[in-house]
Amino acid sequence: MRASVQVAAAVALAALAFTGGAGAGRTAGSPPPCTAGKLAGTFKVVPGSAGAGNIVYALRLRNRSQTTCFVTGIPGLTLLDGKGRKLPTHAVPSQPGALTAVMVRLAAGKSARATARFSPDVPGTGEQTTGPCERTAVKLRVAPAGGGTLIAPITPPTPVCEHGTMTLTVLTAA
Numbered sequence: 001m002r003a004s005v006q007v008a009a010a011v012a013l014a015a016l017a018f019t020g021g022a023g024a025g026r027t028a029g030s031p032p033p034c035t036a037g038k039l040a041g042t043f044k045v046v047p048g049s050a051g052a053g054n055i056v057y058a059l060r061l062r063n064r065s066q067t068t069c070f071v072t073g074i075p076g077l078t079l080l081d082g083k084g085r086k087l088p089t090h091a092v093p094s095q096p097g098a099l100t101a102v103m104v105r106l107a108a109g110k111s112a113r114a115t116a117r118f119s120p121d122v123p124g125t126g127e128q129t130t131g132p133c134e135r136t137a138v139k140l141r142v143a144p145a146g147g148g149t150l151i152a153p154i155t156p157p158t159p160v161c162e163h164g165t166m167t168l169t170v171l172t173a174a
Helices: 002-019
Strands: 039-045 055-063 069-071 076-080 090-093 104-106 111-118 137-143 150-158 165-168
Touching: 039 137, 055 104, 055 137, 055 150, 104 111
Parallel strands: 039 150, 090 165
Antiparallel strands: 039 055, 055 111, 069 104, 076 137, 111 165, 137 150
């Protein structure tokens, strides 16, 4: 047990040295993570992306504050219906085991973008085969790594089949 405590202490010291004491995931001089309160979001269809039972929507997060902050990775996502009720949502990385996060610095007014590929009309196992596979998603609750949640309108509203499964890319500069 004593050896594991020593290893944990060594890892903690190495992390502190790497970040310069600036906090988890930050280096000295880097901006703080963007909280939901600093961001505005949209989730819109990418024109011309529909085909073979799939469609692509772009999630765009814009820094609406006056200070620079950063976003990273794949934010937490929850699909919501028109009354704000949760819908099945399963966001999976587009390339599991590959690149999972990039620090994207957002100056005031700048944006980051991720894309989500999903099926709006091909039912998955256990979904109904007559009518829509799932209830229509009207809003997307987004939880950035910096904390909090924001609501992004979905344009146009859409069902997300396969129990809300979406394949997402990581956030990159828009």
